[in-house]
Amino acid sequence: MVGMYHNPQSARGAGENPFASFGQMGLAAAMPPETRARPELARADSTRARGCSGPAQFGLSRALPMIFARWLVCSAVALAGLAPVKAWDYETHRLICQLALSCLPTNFPAFIRAPAAQERIAFLGGEPDRWRNVPDLTLRHFNGPDHYFDTELAILCGFSPDTLPMFRYDFVVQLERARATQPDKFPPVNEAKNADRTQQLAGFLPWAITEQFGKVKSGFAYLKAYEEAGTAEEVSNAQQNIIYAMGVLAHYVGDATQPLHTTVHYNGWVGPNPRGYTTNTSFHRWIDGEYFLKVGMPDPALLRTRLRPARVLADPGRNGPPDVIFREVVKFVFAQHEQVEPLYRLEKAGKLTGEGALGREGKAMLEGQLVRAAQFLADLWYTAHATAPVDTYLRTQLQRRAAAGAAAVPAPK
Ligand SMILES: [Zn+2]
Numbered sequence: 001m002v003g004m005y006h007n008p009q010s011a012r013g014a015g016e017n018p019f020a021s022f023g024q025m026g027l028a029a030a031m032p033p034e035t036r037a038r039p040e041l042a043r044a045d046s047t048r049a050r051g052c053s054g055p056a057q058f059g060l061s062r063a064l065p066m067i068f069a070r071w072l073v074c075s076a077v078a079l080a081g082l083a084p085v086k087a088w089d090y091e092t093h094r095l096i097c098q099l100a101l102s103c104l105p106t107n108f109p110a111f112i113r114a115p116a117a118q119e120r121i122a123f124l125g126g127e128p129d130r131w132r133n134v135p136d137l138t139l140r141h142f143n144g145p146d147h148y149f150d151t152e153l154a155i156l157c158g159f160s161p162d163t164l165p166m167f168r169y170d171f172v173v174q175l176e177r178a179r180a181t182q183p184d185k186f187p188p189v190n191e192a193k194n195a196d197r198t199q200q201l202a203g204f205l206p207w208a209i210t211e212q213f214g215k216v217k218s219g220f221a222y223l224k225a226y227e228e229a230g231t232a233e234e235v236s237n238a239q240q241n242i243i244y245a246m247g248v249l250a251h252y253v254g255d256a257t258q259p260l261h262t263t264v265h266y267n268g269w270v271g272p273n274p275r276g277y278t279t280n281t282s283f284h285r286w287i288d289g290e291y292f293l294k295v296g297m298p299d300p301a302l303l304r305t306r307l308r309p310a311r312v313l314a315d316p317g318r319n320g321p322p323d324v325i326f327r328e329v330v331k332f333v334f335a336q337h338e339q340v341e342p343l344y345r346l347e348k349a350g351k352l353t354g355e356g357a358l359g360r361e362g363k364a365m366l367e368g369q370l371v372r373a374a375q376f377l378a379d380l381w382y383t384a385h386a387t388a389p390v391d392t393y394l395r396t397q398l399q400r401r402a403a404a405g406a407a408a409v410p411a412p413k
Contacts, residue, residue: 089289093125096254099374103307124247140196146208148261151337153202161330166323168207210326212249220388229398257373262337277344294354310382
């Protein structure tokens, strides 16, 4: 059943990793070796032999470029025969939505509590992954990198959660500047496998979350104006838009809590591997959903007990720092990145095989990630509503329309 949700067209190709060591204990035994990639769509774009070991002004450490350079050389070899990977399966994204909805306080708009609205948000939790089902390159270029963030590359460029640029294109410019200054330290781009031009990128997940948060907030801003002076149809349309935006936001927040979406080690360890972590290129999809399939989905009722009511994350007001939400998001993504190595350690210890008591021990860690996703998502939704200003331009236009007695005139926005 879950297989039907596996979308073959991921932003992340899973390479025949040259470091892979199939046949070892643990995952190698538990993971099915086959790929679910549709051959015509499988691609290499995100083996992503790339980095940003840039100029001195980025404050690079000496060690990381060396480590990375070794990985790059090897990964360049790995650009053939790739199997795409993605984030949590649909069922997991859906569960995150349902958990988040369950901790919205009663002062959150009531239309969200309608069963149809809740079902729609849960469905939309899988929406950005559905956008992978067509080969259109512009969509792949836009959509793919929104699902992940290579934290190591940002660190390599000297960025911290406090200094990562708030604007996605500023980040792109700085990456490119570093590449231009020291091109030899950057991973080679395999143009034959880079039709969608994503190999040069490091992922945009923090920006995808923050930008989508802005859309939810915008929806509440115009809903407030329509509620004051709009028609019932306009209010309903605004509500439907908010439901859509909330559902899409849920996807990206969910992706952030799959640790493998925050790392260059997204599908098996790459490069120097002194601790001997798995290099199995089925690891990503195993964590996405196959492990839960084997050990059983988490119990929603139990996870719900670990959630508190949603609260405002931050409110810059009109004059506060403009990046407060972005900083909260980046902090969150970096915190999920800290779970990458613990996840690999669990695998090494045999706690993610799904076999026996030991093989089920890893479930608790993944359940914890779902709780983190649901809590942060609920907080973002709640913050969007609580901090949304009334759309005063729209309100004025609606008031003029009412004063003119021209209710039949289309709304100005
Ligand atoms: Zn995704």
